[in-house]
Amino acid sequence: SNSSSSHGNSFLKMPAIKFTKLFINGDFVDSISGRTFETIDPRKEEVIARVSEGDKEDIDIAVKAARQAFDSGPWPRLPGSERAKIMMKWADLVDENIEELAALDTIDAGKLYYINKVAEIPSATNALRYYAGAADKIHGDVLKMNGDFHAYTLLEPIGVVGHIIPWNAPSLSFFIKVSPSLAAGCTMVLKPAEQTPLSALFYAHLAKLAGIPDGVLNIVPGFGPTAGAAISSHMDIDAVSFTGSIEVGREVLQAAAWSNLKPVSLELGGKSPLIIFNDADIDKASELALFGIMSNKGEICVAGSRVFVQEEIYDEFEKKLVEKAKSWVVGDPFDPKSLQGPQADRNQLEKILSYIEHGKREGATLLTGGNTVGNKGYYIEPTIFSNVKEDMLIARDEIFGPVLALMKFKTMEEAIKSANNTKYGLAAGIVTKNLDTANTMSRSIRAGIVWINCYFTVGSDVPFGGYKMSGFGRDLGLQALHKYLQVKSVVTPIHNSPW
Ligand code: ADP
Numbered sequence: 001s002n003s004s005s006s007h008g009n010s011f012l013k014m015p016a017i018k019f020t021k022l023f024i025n026g027d028f029v030d031s032i033s034g035r036t037f038e039t040i041d042p043r044k045e046e047v048i049a050r051v052s053e054g055d056k057e058d059i060d061i062a063v064k065a066a067r068q069a070f071d072s073g074p075w076p077r078l079p080g081s082e083r084a085k086i087m088m089k090w091a092d093l094v095d096e097n098i099e100e101l102a103a104l105d106t107i108d109a110g111k112l113y114y115i116n117k118v119a120e121i122p123s124a125t126n127a128l129r130y131y132a133g134a135a136d137k138i139h140g141d142v143l144k145m146n147g148d149f150h151a152y153t154l155l156e157p158i159g160v161v162g163h164i165i166p167w168n169a170p171s172l173s174f175f176i177k178v179s180p181s182l183a184a185g186c187t188m189v190l191k192p193a194e195q196t197p198l199s200a201l202f203y204a205h206l207a208k209l210a211g212i213p214d215g216v217l218n219i220v221p222g223f224g225p226t227a228g229a230a231i232s233s234h235m236d237i238d239a240v241s242f243t244g245s246i247e248v249g250r251e252v253l254q255a256a257a258w259s260n261l262k263p264v265s266l267e268l269g270g271k272s273p274l275i276i277f278n279d280a281d282i283d284k285a286s287e288l289a290l291f292g293i294m295s296n297k298g299e300i301c302v303a304g305s306r307v308f309v310q311e312e313i314y315d316e317f318e319k320k321l322v323e324k325a326k327s328w329v330v331g332d333p334f335d336p337k338s339l340q341g342p343q344a345d346r347n348q349l350e351k352i353l354s355y356i357e358h359g360k361r362e363g364a365t366l367l368t369g370g371n372t373v374g375n376k377g378y379y380i381e382p383t384i385f386s387n388v389k390e391d392m393l394i395a396r397d398e399i400f401g402p403v404l405a406l407m408k409f410k411t412m413e414e415a416i417k418s419a420n421n422t423k424y425g426l427a428a429g430i431v432t433k434n435l436d437t438a439n440t441m442s443r444s445i446r447a448g449i450v451w452i453n454c455y456f457t458v459g460s461d462v463p464f465g466g467y468k469m470s471g472f473g474r475d476l477g478l479q480a481l482h483k484y485l486q487v488k489s490v491v492t493p494i495h496n497s498p499w
Pocket of ligand 1: 164165166167191192193194222223224225226227228229230232243244245246248249251252
């Protein structure tokens with residue numbers, strides 16, 4: 001039948017699974033316990049592979065390797081330009097293998113193959129090359145001081161870094177974390193999310209081929225409360241960079257505080273507002289709103305999950321948005337016609353469906369969607385609620401799915417208040433042709449990135465991170481380098497030194 005063909009075998013590009021073990025000190029090894037865990041294809045609800053399950057003992061071994069590589073290995077001692085060459089080589093190897101890597105993220109996370117290949121992985125290698133270019137431009141300042149002394153600052157690599165990353169963008173989050181820390185001269189242990197370990201292990205293999213020395217980059221797949229917690233509480237990890245939920249971010253920060261007070265940076269999701277003013281092009285704005293929430297099936301920390309539309313255009317906007325949502329194609333993420341693949345795992349599917357039920361119970365109007373699609377795989381219809389009140393759960397919680405809460409506003413003041421009426425502060429979007437409106441809005445919204453007449457547009461040089469409970473610290477941009485650097489001040493008399 002027609003409907004089964006889009007879920008059938010015609011677009012199957014099942015890559016061979018070559019790497020399923022922990023990558024420690026330059027080798028693929030079994031976990032100490034010998035345990036493995038299943039990674040599931042969300043399109044088919046079938047096991048793709050069994051992956052070695054790292055735990056505390058494995059993290060300890062990985063940290064020892066990273067410590068050794070930091071204390072006596074070549075990486076932190078190489079000239080920045082030499083680190084850059086190796087990082088550039090790694091990026092080239094990723095390019096050469098991009099189809100296989102794109103397919104791995106598709107079967108592991110349900111992400112669109114085409115987008116992985118032309119957008120996400122290219123953005124990831126772009127970040128790798130950006131930081132490669134920065135590796136020989138890391139320098140301190142010369143300070144005049146008062147009187148007969150002067151000082152200079154040295155920027156030193158912070159040491160052994162722990163990275164804990166989520167499953168919604170396995171390739172991009174991998175390189176956003178790894179690239180600046182490598183450029184800084186750090187060594188590291190990274191735990192990919194248990195849902196999506198496959199591409200990270202392939203990247204490790206390519207890192208070795210590129211010449212990244214053993215022990216510099218260690219990858220330990222495993223679960224959060226075991227392997228993840230072993231990173232955040234480790235006494236010999238010097239800094240942790242985390243992307244994930246508020247609940248886990250809190251645990252990471254607490255573990256860091258109670259162990260060795262390692263600095264932590266947290267990127268903890270959002271409930272981002274997209275605000276559309278009366279002067280907007282309704283057709284284009286409704287397209288942007290749909291794209292802003294349905295892309296990557298809503299599993300994006302900056303998803304525009306709250307859409308506020310000014311009252312004059314509200315009715316027409318709603319009509320267009322619903323029309324477009326109804327023709328948004330949900331299907332096999334290998335099919336080039338699909339715009340939305342399956343949610344990453346069963347937990348996500350169930351969590352999203354329960355939020356949809358909540359929305360209905362709380363009295364929001366379900367304009368379209370709300371159901372699963374097909375009888376196999378974690379597919380959900382693009383879902384739009386109207387008559388949403390700001391105190392409803394669907395307007396407050398990060399759903400991390402294709403569920404949009406549509407709201408109406410009258411004045412700019414009201415829009416500012418509503419936009420900021422959230423514990424989160426990661427991103428926001430504004431659609432208007434009026435420069436005064438755009439300027440006032442972008443300065444009034446408490447969020448780490450504001451998009452004016454666009455959405456999702458990120459660049460390696462554009463800092464990315466949260467206000468409020470969306471976390472602190474920035475990924476990307478030159479700012480991110482400083483998470484992985486220490487500042488040392490050296491002070492000396494200019495003359496009349498008694499020695
Ligand atoms: P999400 O809600 O997006 O799944 P999580 O915050 O649960 O995000 O997970 C993000 C990452 O944090 C994953 O790699 C996960 O394994 C890890 N993690 C989960 N619990 C802990 C924990 N207690 N300590 C450290 N890391 C954890």
